[in-house]
Amino acid sequence: MSGFDLIKRLFRHKSVAFSLIVILVVVAAALMASWIAPYDPNKQFYDGLTMEGAPLPPNSRFLLGTDLLGRDLLSRLIYGAQTSLIIGIAANGIAILIGTLVGVTAGFVRGWVGNLLMRLTDLMMAFPALLLAIALAAILEPSLWIVALVIAMVNWVQVARVIYSETIAIASREFIAVERTLGASTLRILFSHLLPHLLPTIMVWATLGISTTVLLEATLSFLGVGVQPPTPSWGNIIFESQTYFTSAFWLVLFPGVLIVLLSLSFNLVGDALRDELDPSLKGRD
Amino acid sequence: MTVPASANVRQTLLSVENLSIEFGQGPSRKRVVDDLSFHIQPGETLCIAGESGSGKSLSALAIMGLLPKMARLPSGAILYDNQDLLSQSEREMQAIRGQRIGMIFQEPMTSLNPIMRIGDQMMETLKRHRIATGEAAWQRIRAMLDAVKIPKVSERLRQYPHELSGGLRQRVMIAMAMLCSPRILIADEPTTALDVTIQAQILELIRELQQEYDTGVLMITHDMGVVAEMADDVVVMNRGLVEETAPIRTLFSSPAADYTRKLLAAVPRLGTAPPLEERPEKPAVLEVEALNVRYPMRKKSLFEPATEVHAVNDVNFELYEGETLGLVGESGCGKSTTGRALMSMLNFEGSIKVRGRDIRGLKGSALKAVRQDIQMVFQDPFAALNPRKTIAELVGEPLLIHGRGSAEERTAQVAELLGKVGLPEADVMTRYPHQFSGGQRQRICIARSLALNPQIIVADEPVSALDVSVQSQVLDLMEDLQRQYNLSYLFISHDMAVVERLCHRVAVMFGGRIVEIGTRDQVLHNPQHPYTKRLLSAVPIPALDSKRDFRSLLADSQAPDPIRPKGQAIAPSQYDEVARGHWVAIEA
Amino acid sequence: MAVYILRRLAYAVLILLGVSFITYLLLYLIPADPARQLAGRSATPETVANIRAQLGLDLPFYQQYFRYLWDLLQGDLGRSYIQRTEVSALIGSRLVASSELLVWGIGFELLIGISLGVLAALKRNTAVDRALMTLSFVGVSSPHFIASMLFLYLFAVNLDWFPLGGYGTVHHILLPALTLGLLGSGWYSRMVRSSMIEVLQQDFIRTARSKGLTRARVIFRHVLPNAIIPVIPMVAIDIGIFIGGLVVVESVFGWPGLGQLAWQAIQRVDIPVIVGVTMISAVFIVFANLLADLLVPLVDPRINLDKT
Amino acid sequence: EPNKGGDIIVTYQNDVATLDPAIGYDWQNWSMIKSLFDGLMDYDPGTTDLRTDLAESYLLSEDGKTYTFKLRKGVTFHNGREMTAEDVKYSLERTANPDTKSPGAGFFSPIVGYDAVAAGETTELAGVTVIDDYTVAIELTAPNATFLHVMGLNFASVVPKEAVEEYGEDFGKHPVGTGAYELADWTLGQKLTFEKNDDYFRDGVPYVDTITFEIGQEPLVALQRLERDEVDIAGDGIPPAKFLQFKNDPRFQDLMVTGNQLHTGYLTLNVTMPPLDDLKVRQAINMAINKDRIVRIINGRATPANQPLPPAMPGYDEDYEGFSFDPEAARSLLAEAGYPDGFETELFVMNTDPQPRIAQAMQQDLANIGITANIRSLAQANVIAAGGVKDQAPMIWSGGMAWIADFPDPSNFWGPILGCDGAVPGGWNWAWYCNEELDALGAKADAMADPDRQEERAELWGSVFTQAMDDAPWVPIFNEQRVTVHSKRMGGDDALYVDPVHVPVNYDYIWVK
């Protein structure tokens, strides 16, 4: 089926259509931030704070209110989408990629390489993830891409573990053995037969991972080893102002809703995509 | 409709009246059972026969109230003990299920909870229906397991399903269904997945239990041999419709419906195969010498010696060009392992020569080259097909792998192959495996194995899962192809009648060894080895008055324990040539 | 079995060794000088050098590490740079509290996750199902600090059902544990849901129903135990992540656990404490894995340790 | 008028590190140690006025080099033994001894013989002489006006040798002193209990029977508990998020105490790193920063500063005007210096709120005159490490690590952070500013030990700091105020709750209504 067909099919479900729109809007906002954002995200407005220094709630000038430095929250959220998408998609994506690679290699190719990889995974898994991320980020000079890399380096482990056991289960299915008797190479079996079956699992981790990576970035920022200020990200907007959740709810609420909405949307689309791409589910309940 | 004359004497236990079952709504509505009626009396057996997809299982499930949620019942009534089961609430049905009506399912391997002990699974039924508790309940369970002739009952109670063989599991299922002495036992293809000796044992058990408890049995099967063996009355179904309802005698002596006649004609009968034509000496395409396969087992403790499963022991045979060699034997005797060794799917000792080339230790492109000469059709066609690929991709894959032809050429070739196996429709190519019936899937597998024009095809029970009519289609196809391409088959099966029909020579395996090998007539019509004899006596005959006495088979014949210490050498097999080319193992 | 456990234990020790090495290396590479922190702002360079020498910070890396390892073998985790106390005493004083919260938290996580998963699977494709799955997303996507604070305000301040933080009684542990449970349960509920749906379609469920068992019994005795199996290894995977959340929740609820200790140690580059806490959590994780691997065959008799 | 008795609860978020007076150097354990231990000198409660403590009186020799302290008689340690001159000598030597790893050892360098002890050649301070059980003489290498302040530091607290030896490295967990309270219980990571010392040598104090320090309390939660009267003092003060709410709520008006502390928040400009080595650039930066707005960002909890010394410090120059906020002038200065388009540089800052926010405010001000300052927000230890390397950190915002004076004397604001001594690798002079002339002036001032010349001395010090500002190594930003909240039932002078020396609270003199 063509890509266009697929999208048309996905749009048939109302919730999926909504999710796709959310994702598109966020991506568009990130890409065109400089055109859409009402203000410079780093501009600290003199009248963006009360005389006592409190941030302003949503009003007609600052639609979503201002932050603790008197900056326009809406603009920061729009620019923050860039960071958060990079983290949520790139970092998470790399993590899934590495995890899948390692899990599949260890589970399918086995041998000493597989063994080594699995031992490494066990070792990495024994680290408390947060601690590892902090240490890594503190050693490498934090920049957006370094942070993304650090998050990927921490997050691939669980994926590898899950994919590993899944791979073993699928590799023991008969049709894989059959492929061998047909003379298929290992690579062919991997890409053409094994990976498609891993897709649902990968999808679940990828979508659930979006929000957790976005939050992990925020935690790192909070610990001073994340994306450096004043670069906004949804996570660090929340974390910067988390103690203000009673006095300035908007600083926590809006980015929070965005994170949940985005990862939920990815999840719904992921589920739908999986159903569409998995022919063995067709006509079943 | 008419009530069969023999049935009106006793009171009717269960009657199904004008039952219809539908799936789907609106235009996609599909009626899968249409106007089905029958009656069962105590102590009687009613068989529903018919091919796959004719609605047999759904009818049984309807009686149990276990139809899938999507199914609807637009008409009909099911009367048990003068109550209409269809109008009972779920709660009331729960009280009937298991206690009044017991059911045995088709799949012994998957029908028991894998993580619950056998004893507990049985106990649960007794507790639910408040039949017995405590020691009395255990007593009853043991007695029932004894009744189904399960050896070492006390041990079994503590075992889990996977620790039992398929035959034993099916016996547990029967014991469980009979535990509350139900008035009616529904057995949905209780023996389809089992080999003949075990099938015979199970059939015998059902008969004995029925006599003891005066149970009415509703038996579903597509095996006319089983029908002949068991039935008092028969309902023949086809595509949801009842073709014929008749007492067994009437059915076999004067079938009324065309369909029934066709069905009966399609059934292979042991001993009815035409004599083989003389074949000239042909060169051997496959030579197997001193084949041994061991599966390693992990050590239990540091101090115990390592063990391994001796799955195949010193097997020797040759396969000649254009010939079919049957490999028969009970489950676990090493048939599939032999086949897999031939395909280099596992490590083996000894030598396997494919057209003179020893394949042992081959790797990479050398192995890939051999693959073009030898291909395999697997036992379970569904498992062997990647569910996410279209048929075109699946059948075309060998061509793609071996780089044969351009994309268009391949498509054309796939179409041709599908035509050959009788799936000519255009839309077949774009469909997925789950959209085909079992027989069609098997044909797809055959098409795939033919793609590379191999010399040899190893066929592992290719027709066991199929209906008789489909089965004969596939067998015809195999014969055609053999003639056309001078193919050689290694045909693994447990169905003697099929083997008789197709094979030129037959090898009988037992405990990893070949115990008897010779031409078809030598082995099947003049068996010499006791095991071969036992095997043949277990085959049900689809004809009247051919009921066999399976009782002698109930005592389990014990195959030698295949688990031995690692590296233990086994004595080579000794054979006696009783006739030219007819070798029989000498038992130590 | 015994061989297997022994092998796994040896393996666990190796893993812990690896963890200690990497942690030590990472901390060695962090550009911060603990000696200067200790010495304070008025210290002369000599004082700093002196402290550095005493802590062995002037030694090459491998010597520092082997010194640490040697002490570790003797059960000595070193002394905190900041608190000047035995790390073992610091950890010991907090280990119990953390373990309690860990056990309760994971317990709630499982309880909530499994119940919601079961409910969603049974109500599959209904509004209930969708609501539950969305909820699980909200949980997984919530920052721990804010969620903890909200719960604290709602249940402790406004409703006054629980004490405002603190440690001691069951009453104290409920709210933090529930918070952790709710936040982490999303992973489990999704997993249980899909594995329930799979099990519900298995043949043996039909068998169980054909025996006349009640719906409840079918679900709780047949479906659930089978659906739970893939969740067990997940718990072990989860513990590493869970410990991250513990840090925050402990600080909000004033729970005297290792999380707080770790947090402070990280802030102040208190290397012995960081290594100590890392080692302890590694022990937790490694043993949770071991336990899971041992537990699965108990629940699932098909898996034979001697064959894996 | 103060009530006696009562038990109070104080909360803190962080663990109490150690109660060993030779080692403890946190703002949190600082006054706890002061309540457990005494030194020869102390300050009047709530003020910066020196008074004698364990010493009954002291005598300064003519040459201004030898102090002879007469000790109080009958003062006993918590273990019951009487404190004598030997203990004073032992305690000083213990702190100076490198084995003790005291961060305060350097304070005792004026004492004769310190160098030998620091070098590990001997364990005895030659300059400390026990004359009799109740008299001890301390000889300095040179007259030193700050010495009495040094004797008021925690590091000079008197400890009993036998207890130190008994507990060894764990003395900090089993403190034994002469103070108003003794440690009754310490559950690691949870709480400490101080019990009133009935044998305390000062009559009438302390008032409170027991103080329980509950550890590990999130400040927001601690405040919530305080509102419910479950807590008496929220040790971490009011977190920024709650500050306005509290300030504007009449219920808390009486409970909030605001006080000045000896604190200055400043931005260091590394004078060795181009382009900051250009005075004009540094002056431009000084003029670029809008201190009022920064104060507003922290909700007015500080006053803008124009010189290094805080207003409460002797020597503070009230007439000094410093640099005024003038971006226009700043821009032209930059242009003069050859940077009409500004330049790019880095601003280091510690990573806990509100420091990164303050840094961002400065970042915007700098951007306003064309300077691009990339923020490096790091853990405290990393910032300190960066500051100690000569050409690593062009600018550091001192917040969170900032200078709160060890003792109320201007000299304490010079040496380590602006003097040449601090401008060494690993030092705290992050501006790497070294003006030998000013150092000499400072030394001259410090030699004025004569009590009569203190006025003159303060003035001299003040001029040192204003002259330093001519070189603009810093941008003094603000002097932070301290805010403490206590429960309704707490009594005592407000100053006690923001005691400038007994940081954060003077536990000895507060009482329960």
Ligand SMILES: Nc1ncnc2c1ncn2[C@@H]1O[C@H](COP(=O)(O)OP(=O)(O)OP(=O)(O)O)[C@@H](O)[C@H]1O
């Ligand atoms: N859940 C379902 N949804 C739609 N169609 C179904 C469903 N279950 C069964 N069918 C269809 O109903 C028909 C009858 O199925 P049933 O299982 O009763 O056949 P059967 O006679 O038992 O065949 P077999 O011998 O293969 O077991 C088939 O065509 C099948 O495709």
Ligand SMILES: Nc1ncnc2c1ncn2[C@@H]1O[C@H](COP(=O)(O)OP(=O)(O)OP(=O)(O)O)[C@@H](O)[C@H]1O
């Ligand atoms: N992977 C394996 N590991 C260990 N033992 C195995 C393995 N596969 C098969 N076996 C054992 O080897 C023996 C031969 O098995 P095989 O599958 O060849 O039997 P089969 O004759 O094909 O039986 P069936 O008719 O049930 O297919 C059996 O005892 C079986 O338990």
Ligand SMILES: [Mg+2]
């Ligand atoms: Mg069926």
Ligand SMILES: [Mg+2]
């Ligand atoms: Mg087989």
Ligand code: NI
């Ligand atoms: Ni009728």
